[in-house]
Amino acid sequence: MSAQVELVRSEARLMTREPMATFWVxxxxxxxxxxxxxxxxxxxxxxxxxxxxxxxxxxxINVTLALGFLGLFIIxxxxxxYRERGVLxxxxxxxxxxxxxxxxxxxxxxVVGVVGxxxxxxxAWGLLGTVVPVDVLPFAxxxxxGLLAMLSVGVLVGALSGTAKAAxxxxxVLFFPMMFLAGLYVPVAVLGETMQxxxxxxxxGASALVMQRAAVGDPVGTLPFVxxxxxxxxxxxxxxxxxxxx
Amino acid sequence: MIRxxxxxxxxxxxxxIDVQHLTKRYGERTVVDDVSFTVEEGEVLGLLGHNGAxxxxxxxxxxxxxxxxxxxxxxxxxxxxxxxxxxxxxxxxQLQQSTLPDRMRVExxxxxxxxxxxCPVPVADxxxxxxxxxxxxxxxxxxxxxxxxxxxxxxxxxxxxRIAVLDExxxxxxxxxxxxxxxxxxxxxxGRGVAVLLVTHFMEEAERLCDRAAILSAGRxxxxxxxxxxxxxxxxxxxxxxSPSAPLDPAVLRALxxxxxxxxxxxxxxxxxxxxxxxxxxxxLAREGVxxxxxxxxxxxxxxxxxxxxGGAQDDRADDRxxxxxxxxx
Numbered sequence: 001m002s003a004q005v006e007l008v009r010s011e012a013r014l015m016t017r018e019p020m021a022t023f024w025v026x027x028x029x030x031x032x033x034x035x036x037x038x039x040x041x042x043x044x045x046x047x048x049x050x051x052x053x054x055x056x057x058x059x060x061i062n063v064t065l066a067l068g069f070l071g072l073f074i075i076x077x078x079x080x081x082y083r084e085r086g087v088l089x090x091x092x093x094x095x096x097x098x099x100x101x102x103x104x105x106x107x108x109x110x111v112v113g114v115v116g117x118x119x120x121x122x123x124a125w126g127l128l129g130t131v132v133p134v135d136v137l138p139f140a141x142x143x144x145x146g147l148l149a150m151l152s153v154g155v156l157v158g159a160l161s162g163t164a165k166a167a168x169x170x171x172x173v174l175f176f177p178m179m180f181l182a183g184l185y186v187p188v189a190v191l192g193e194t195m196q197x198x199x200x201x202x203x204x205g206a207s208a209l210v211m212q213r214a215a216v217g218d219p220v221g222t223l224p225f226v227x228x229x230x231x232x233x234x235x236x237x238x239x240x241x242x243x244x245x246x
Numbered sequence: 247m248i249r250x251x252x253x254x255x256x257x258x259x260x261x262x263i264d265v266q267h268l269t270k271r272y273g274e275r276t277v278v279d280d281v282s283f284t285v286e287e288g289e290v291l292g293l294l295g296h297n298g299a300x301x302x303x304x305x306x307x308x309x310x311x312x313x314x315x316x317x318x319x320x321x322x323x324x325x326x327x328x329x330x331x332x333x334x335x336x337x338x339x340q341l342q343q344s345t346l347p348d349r350m351r352v353e354x355x356x357x358x359x360x361x362x363x364x365c366p367v368p369v370a371d372x373x374x375x376x377x378x379x380x381x382x383x384x385x386x387x388x389x390x391x392x393x394x395x396x397x398x399x400x401x402x403x404x405x406x407x408r409i410a411v412l413d414e415x416x417x418x419x420x421x422x423x424x425x426x427x428x429x430x431x432x433x434x435x436x437g438r439g440v441a442v443l444l445v446t447h448f449m450e451e452a453e454r455l456c457d458r459a460a461i462l463s464a465g466r467x468x469x470x471x472x473x474x475x476x477x478x479x480x481x482x483x484x485x486x487x488x489s490p491s492a493p494l495d496p497a498v499l500r501a502l503x504x505x506x507x508x509x510x511x512x513x514x515x516x517x518x519x520x521x522x523x524x525x526x527x528x529x530x531l532a533r534e535g536v537x538x539x540x541x542x543x544x545x546x547x548x549x550x551x552x553x554x555x556x557g558g559a560q561d562d563r564a565d566d567r568x569x570x571x572x573x574x575x576x
Contacts, residue, residue: 006361010354017349086344093309093339094362094405095331 003096007104015108021077024069025116029062030123037128048189050216056131057187059124060211064146064182064204066116071150071203072157072171072178075109079158080167089246098245106151113147134217138210141225146207149231153203156235159243181205200224203231260323261286262336262409262441263308267317270303277303279465280317285409290435290442292452292473294552295462301445302342304462305413308443309339322408335363338407340398342414342445348387352378352397355386356404363405372400376430392423396430403434410435413445428454449548463556477551484545485518486527488538498534502526514540 015022033055036042042054049057079102082088088098124130133139157174161167179185181199188196188209199205206224213220261284270278278300285291293301306312307319310326310333319326326333346355353373360366373379376396381389389397395415402410415431416424428451435442446452452459453473460470469476494515496508504526505519517527524543531538 003361006358010350010358013354014347014349082347085347086341087346089311090339090341090344090401092311093334093337093341094359095334096362097330 004100004104007096007101008107011101011104011108012111015112021074022112025066025074025112026119027116028069029066029116030120032065033058033062033120033124033128050218052131052212052216054187055128056215057183057212059121059130060142060208060215061183062120062124063117063143063211064208065179065184066120067113067146067150067207068175068179068182068204070109070113070116070147071152071154072175073168074112075105075151075154076158076161076167076171077164078105078109079155080161080164083244083246084163086246092245102155102243106155109154110147110151113150117143117147131215133211133215135214135220137214138220139214142207142210142214142220142228145225145228145232146203149203149207149228149235152232152234152236152239156239159239162244178202178204182208201227203228206231260320262322263291263443264320265304265308265317266319268304268307268314268319269316270300270307270312271315277465278307278314281460281462281465281467282317283460283467283470285441285443287408288436288439288441289457290431290444290455292456292459293443293445293462294447294449294452294459296447296556299462299556300465301462302413305339305411305443305445309337309341309411310334335405336407337409337411338402338405338440339411340395340402340413340415342417344398345394346386346397349385351383351385352389352393353382355397356400359401359404365406366404367406369404372404375434376400377426390423392419392426395419395423395427399427399430399434403438403440406438407440409441409443411443411445414447415444416446416448416451424448424451431455449552453548461552461555468555469551473548476555477548479551479555484520484523484543485516486524486538486541486543487514487516488541489513490515490531491537491539492535494531494534494536498530499527502530 036055036058042058045051045053082101082105088101091098091101125132153174157170158167161170181188181191181195181202182204183191183199188199188205191199200209200223206227210220210224263283263285265284266282268278268281269276277298281300281304283291293304295301303312307314308321308326310321310330313327321333322336324332326337350358353369356369356372356378360369370379373382376399378393378396378400381393384393386394386397399412399415402412412431416427419427431442431444432455442455444451444455456473458470458472459476460467461476462468469479471479496510496515499505499508499515499517502519504521504523505517507518509516517523519526528538
């Protein structure tokens with residue numbers, strides 16, 4: 001137990017010394033929302049959006065942006081670097097084994113994600129006056145499941161990438177379509193019915209969609225939750241079986 | 247039932263490491279082939295060989311990182327793969343090509359690894375005895391090669407193991423740093439009564455540190471003896487070179503029982519042989535009234551023994567391929 005605590009503390013310390021890693025999850029999504037808030041039309045209420053502003057829509061999207069950076073870059077990069085540098089192999093020769101350091105990295109990554117999202121929501125709701133969710137429970141559930149799904153996806157990408165370079169490439173390849181389907185580049189409504197359906201099945205698309213619906217009290221449906229649950233369980237199960245320790 | 251961790255069974259007179267007929271294959275290629283050796287309590291055993299001779303794979307089997315394809319490995323009396331819990335408490339490993347996170351500091355690394363073991367060596371003591379105290383706050387990234395190896399060595403010792411496995415501890419270090427590390431191995435390891443399995447391709451390192459050494463070539467143990475024993479076994483071959491002050495009939499030298507060969511090139515005579523070669527040759531020269539100018543006596547070193555036992559240059563070529571393979575694997 002104390003070894004696990006020490007590993008988490010150690011990973012947390014190392015994370016605070018990696019300013020770029022924390023920047024993309026903690027600072028960037030909030031900063032980007034701040035930039036969007038400067039665009040006057042983003043603050044107009046749009047009847048087609050159920051009276052929401054474009055900025056309101058971007059709050060959940062930027063939440064998923066933070067989760068995307070976390071699951072597609074931070075976690076795979078950290079795991080692949082440890083593998084590449086022989087840290088996992090070295091730990092395999094100690095009584096605690098290498099799996100504990102992976103757990104420690106996930107724990108720290110989860111905290112970084114929660115800090116990033118909390119900052120974003122605090123700024124959005126407190127400073128920018130975006131819509132506060134009507135249905136808090138589904139909103140929180142979508143956020144939590146989105147986080148878990150991206151931790152799981154992150155472990156899988158990190159489990160299978162032999163090197164840090166491979167992890168970065170894999171992260172990039174997955175990042176753009178996933179963020180696209182979450183509506184970062186154009187509103188999901190513009191994408192058409194088929195793309196919306198597909199987006200609903202991706203972890204970030206499902207998470208953003210449920211948060212957007214819950215914000216205005218629309219019915220959220222069950223399919224996105226099923227999708228996020230599967231994105232949490234399946235990648236994790238595959239990662240556990242296929243993890244490359246060296 | 248699994249015994250409570252933290253207790254290592256007493257091994258009494260048993261060797262702390264017992265490897266018998268170990269064989270390990272990667273695909274079609276046999277990298278370790280019927281290797282047997284033991285390491286006794288408090289002993290330093292060297293594993294010598296070219297890159298690709300099977301040293302690292304052998305060590306990985308001892309450390310429980312790989313399962314043998316055939317043969318048995320016992321560490322402190324247990325199978326290091328099946329009983330990781332027991333073996334890993336008693337064995338401290340320094341791995342080749344294993345690094346730490348760039349931003350982790352020396353003391354943090356030691357404290358972290360100390361937390362993995364039930365009865366670690368006090369971190370302050372290790373920092374002091376390995377000369378790391380003044381570097382304790384430095385991040386891993388800025389450490390010199392010598393300091394990185396010293397830290398790696400310290401991490402292998404922090405769990406107070408009964409066995410330390412040191413894989414290429416001094417590779418890549420400059421001669422001074424290498425000597426410093428050797429001194430530390432002698433002081434710390436022998437001071438703590440730890441048995442050591444030392445992988446190296448430096449003969450000098452083996453001569454200075456090892457009680458016994460096994461020479462591996464193409465996955466097989468070709469010799470296992472004390473460093474002095476290996477030198478003797480390899481040859482007893484000595485040779486003399488000199489320029490005779492007057493013409494000398496090689497047949498006179500060839501007639502000596504100690505001499506195995508005499509060659510002459512550009513006025514330099516080269517005599518090879520065994521036993522009391524120098525004395526025999528000098529007596530003949532004195533009798534013939536010939537002075538040996540620029541006399542040089544060459545004795546077999548562990549280097550020569552190593553080359554003789556591993557088949558020298560031929561192996562080098564074969565091992566270049568192994569190098570590539572190992573690079574890919576690790």
